[in-house]
Amino acid sequence: MAIVIIRNLSKNYGKGENEVKALKHVNLEINQGEFVALLGTSGSGKSTLLNMIGGLDVVTEGEVMIDGHNIAKLSRKELAIFRRRKIGFVFQNYSLMPVLNVYDNVALPVSFDKSRHIDHAYMERLLKDLKIWDKRMKYPSELSGGQQQRAAIARALANKPALILADEPTGNLDSKTTNDVIGLLKASGRQYNQTILMVTHNEVIAQNCDRIIRIEDGVLYENEKGGGLHA
Amino acid sequence: MHNNMRLAISYIKYYRKQAAILFLGICMSVLLMNGIASLVYSNQNASYENAKEEYGSWNYAIPKNLIDENKIIRSDSEYELNRMGVYCSAPCEAAGKDITFCYGDIQYLEMNHRILLEGAYPKHKNEIALDYYALHNLGMDYALGSTLELRGERFTLTGIVSEGAKTADNSILIFTDKETVLDMDEASFLYLEFSDAKRAYEQFSAFLQKNRISCPNPEINDGISVYIGAEPKETIIDIILTALHLDECNAVGKLIYLFGRLDNNDNLLQKMIFAVIFLFGVFIINSIFRVIVQKRKSQYGLLEVLGIDEKNMFAAMLMELVILFIPAYFIGGILGIVVAGFLFQGTFKAAMDIFALGFLLFLLFLVFCSAGAIRNMRKYTQTEKMKDSSYRKSCKIISLKKHRIMGTLSRRFILTKKTAFAGIIISLSLGGVLFVSSTYVADNAKQNNEHAMLTDESLYTDIY
Ligand SMILES: Nc1ncnc2c1ncn2[C@@H]1O[C@H](COP(=O)(O)OP(=O)(O)OP(=O)(O)O)[C@@H](O)[C@H]1O
Numbered sequence: 001m002a003i004v005i006i007r008n009l010s011k012n013y014g015k016g017e018n019e020v021k022a023l024k025h026v027n028l029e030i031n032q033g034e035f036v037a038l039l040g041t042s043g044s045g046k047s048t049l050l051n052m053i054g055g056l057d058v059v060t061e062g063e064v065m066i067d068g069h070n071i072a073k074l075s076r077k078e079l080a081i082f083r084r085r086k087i088g089f090v091f092q093n094y095s096l097m098p099v100l101n102v103y104d105n106v107a108l109p110v111s112f113d114k115s116r117h118i119d120h121a122y123m124e125r126l127l128k129d130l131k132i133w134d135k136r137m138k139y140p141s142e143l144s145g146g147q148q149q150r151a152a153i154a155r156a157l158a159n160k161p162a163l164i165l166a167d168e169p170t171g172n173l174d175s176k177t178t179n180d181v182i183g184l185l186k187a188s189g190r191q192y193n194q195t196i197l198m199v200t201h202n203e204v205i206a207q208n209c210d211r212i213i214r215i216e217d218g219v220l221y222e223n224e225k226g227g228g229l230h231a
Numbered sequence: 232m233h234n235n236m237r238l239a240i241s242y243i244k245y246y247r248k249q250a251a252i253l254f255l256g257i258c259m260s261v262l263l264m265n266g267i268a269s270l271v272y273s274n275q276n277a278s279y280e281n282a283k284e285e286y287g288s289w290n291y292a293i294p295k296n297l298i299d300e301n302k303i304i305r306s307d308s309e310y311e312l313n314r315m316g317v318y319c320s321a322p323c324e325a326a327g328k329d330i331t332f333c334y335g336d337i338q339y340l341e342m343n344h345r346i347l348l349e350g351a352y353p354k355h356k357n358e359i360a361l362d363y364y365a366l367h368n369l370g371m372d373y374a375l376g377s378t379l380e381l382r383g384e385r386f387t388l389t390g391i392v393s394e395g396a397k398t399a400d401n402s403i404l405i406f407t408d409k410e411t412v413l414d415m416d417e418a419s420f421l422y423l424e425f426s427d428a429k430r431a432y433e434q435f436s437a438f439l440q441k442n443r444i445s446c447p448n449p450e451i452n453d454g455i456s457v458y459i460g461a462e463p464k465e466t467i468i469d470i471i472l473t474a475l476h477l478d479e480c481n482a483v484g485k486l487i488y489l490f491g492r493l494d495n496n497d498n499l500l501q502k503m504i505f506a507v508i509f510l511f512g513v514f515i516i517n518s519i520f521r522v523i524v525q526k527r528k529s530q531y532g533l534l535e536v537l538g539i540d541e542k543n544m545f546a547a548m549l550m551e552l553v554i555l556f557i558p559a560y561f562i563g564g565i566l567g568i569v570v571a572g573f574l575f576q577g578t579f580k581a582a583m584d585i586f587a588l589g590f591l592l593f594l595l596f597l598v599f600c601s602a603g604a605i606r607n608m609r610k611y612t613q614t615e616k617m618k619d620s621s622y623r624k625s626c627k628i629i630s631l632k633k634h635r636i637m638g639t640l641s642r643r644f645i646l647t648k649k650t651a652f653a654g655i656i657i658s659l660s661l662g663g664v665l666f667v668s669s670t671y672v673a674d675n676a677k678q679n680n681e682h683a684m685l686t687d688e689s690l691y692t693d694i695y
């Protein structure tokens with residue numbers, strides 16, 4: 001069953017001379033439980049695609065359906081609830097709340113959901129798996145880039161979302177930690193039947209995913225694993 | 232609620248400097264507002280006290296024959312009689328002088344500051360008490376026991392009283408015992424003094440109604456009527472209509488009349504001063520708040536992405552403001568009142584109703600402030616918000632849009648010119664204090680002048 005359906009999606013930034021066509025008539029379907037790698041050079045439109053799927057920006061053309069909902073049609077409040085329950089984001093620049101410590105940052109989306117309470121045992125396991133349990137009382141500014149990145153990953157997983165959108169979640173990690181994190185994502189995906197769309201520059205990691213999508217200049221290319229860009 | 236509170240506290244703890252600036256901003260505005268309000272109040276109170284000293288503290292006088300004074304109901308839900316005094320007077324021409332024999336009971340004498348300086352009030356027939364003005368004009372010795380021959384009778388001075396409040400008639404008053412006055416062709420009045428808690432006119436009307444008295448033309452103590460509200464309250468519309476129909480005045484005259492009437496009726500000048508100071512506070516707090524919110528735009532964007540809805544963000548923002556506001560208001564307000572108390576010479580009166588009203592108004596303003604900030608966020612998409620801190624370009628675009636110029640201006644100002652901003656706040660506060668102190672000094676001077684002129688006049692009449 002497809003959890004993400006994108007039809008004829010285009011996104012332009014700016015107007016007139018300054019117009020940038022970041023996405024050009026993109027069509028994509030991602031099935032539930034799939035672990036998808038998104039590969040592409042810098043500026044090719046990876047982050048833009050993730051933002052469009054997460055409903056962070058308005059589309060120029062086309063539509064994005066997630067779990068049967070056209071996200072452009074959701075109200076502000078519905079979208080907030082939808083994101084809180086269904087989507088976990090990992091941003092390229094980590095985007096942690098500077099005023100909260102690691103633990104509160106990770107618990108934030110769940111703590112504002114009245115119908116749920118924080119699963120402290122799960123949180124502890126998550127932070128221990130990501131090796132930042134001993135940093136849980138620290139503020140983001142007191143952490144290294146890699147630690148912040150792992151805190152951001154923990155936050156995306158904390159509410160056990162159906163869809164995880166991760167923008168280079170391992171960009172700042174050494175190869176050992178990278179492997180651990182990818183392993184964790186995979187395990188989590190399997191356990192909770194999560195769909196993961198992950199941007200990466202690492203071919204080896206990509207080869208270990210269920211599926212690879214390449215993007216170049218706003219256009220998607222899909223090929224069998226191990227294939228070249230213009231297969 | 233618990234989560235919002237935690238977020239609010241986290242923000243305050245993390246951005247201590249922002250919190251401190253906001254706290255100080257609130258403190259300053261509140262200090263200014265409450266300080267000035269108390270100065271104005273005290274000044275008005277002092278004028279009222281002076282006027283009472285000069286004209287007596289009674290509000291109305293009604294003919295005594297309208298009601299049996301022993302059956303009077305002295306208080307009700309709508310009025311409260313502080314004091315009620317009886318005064319009887321019988322004018323008579325004697326020795327070519329304008330003389331009035333009179334009697335006042337103790338309450339009347341108190342209300343009119345006829346304090347006994349020497350001796351005793353007359354108790355028996357042919358005993359009299361006089362003030363120095365009367366002694367002088369009647370050519371008597373300033374000593375108890377000295378006598379006066381009038382209309383073939385002999386009167387003995389048993390007491391000397393103070394000059395007391397001004398009265399309408401300038402005749403020489405001879406205080407004597409009640410029976411003596413009642414035997415003459417006298418007129419008796421009840422002098423009424425109502426509580427200061429409410430306007431006098433409404434209390435007086437309720438008093439008349441309750442006691443079933445009809446008194447179309449009571450005597451009003453004109454000297455204090457402005458302070459106690461002894462005249463019926465006119466509506467603003469009535470005043471404006473009257474002003475417009477003042478044919479003999481030009482536009483400026485009409486305006487002056489209008490302003491004067493409104494000021495008399497509603498303390499308009501006072502209200503305007505308070506409004507201006509309140510708006511000044513609102514401006515300062517709003518400016519600081521805008522800068523803070525603008526700096527945190529990316530964080531609010533992130534919260535929204537994480538699924539924290541507007542309601543929760545509003546609550547967190549408001550709580551943060553309220554947590555700072557409550558202690559800031561009390562500290563600033565009390566400090567303002569204390570400082571004003573030190574500055575003011577004379578009986579000081581703290582403006583507690585402005586303190587309470589200001590608290591509510593500021594609280595309301597904070598609600599609007601937070602709601603406005605959240606609404607303002609809607610203009611941006613999430614990606615715009617989250618990128619904001621690194622996007623210098625968008626700042627320029629913002630400043631070109633007219634409706635955001637205020638925000639941009641204040642942001643630029645506070646961020647880049649902290650000392651200049653502090654300077655402006657201080658000078659504005661100083662300006663406010665100077666402005667008010669000068670108005671009340673001028674006001675006092677005016678009253679003192681009037682005072683001086685009146686005493687001069689009375690001196691002349693004394694001697695000639
Ligand atoms: N807010 C924006 N305004 C204008 N242009 C933008 C904006 N965001 C992205 N772009 C442009 O859209 C294109 C795609 O950007 P995007 O961020 O999606 O690239 P990316 O693939 O994520 O690159 P990277 O690997 O460097 O993160 C780029 O040319 C970029 O300049």
Ligand SMILES: [Mg+2]
Binds near residue numbers: 046047048092167
């Ligand atoms: Mg990117």
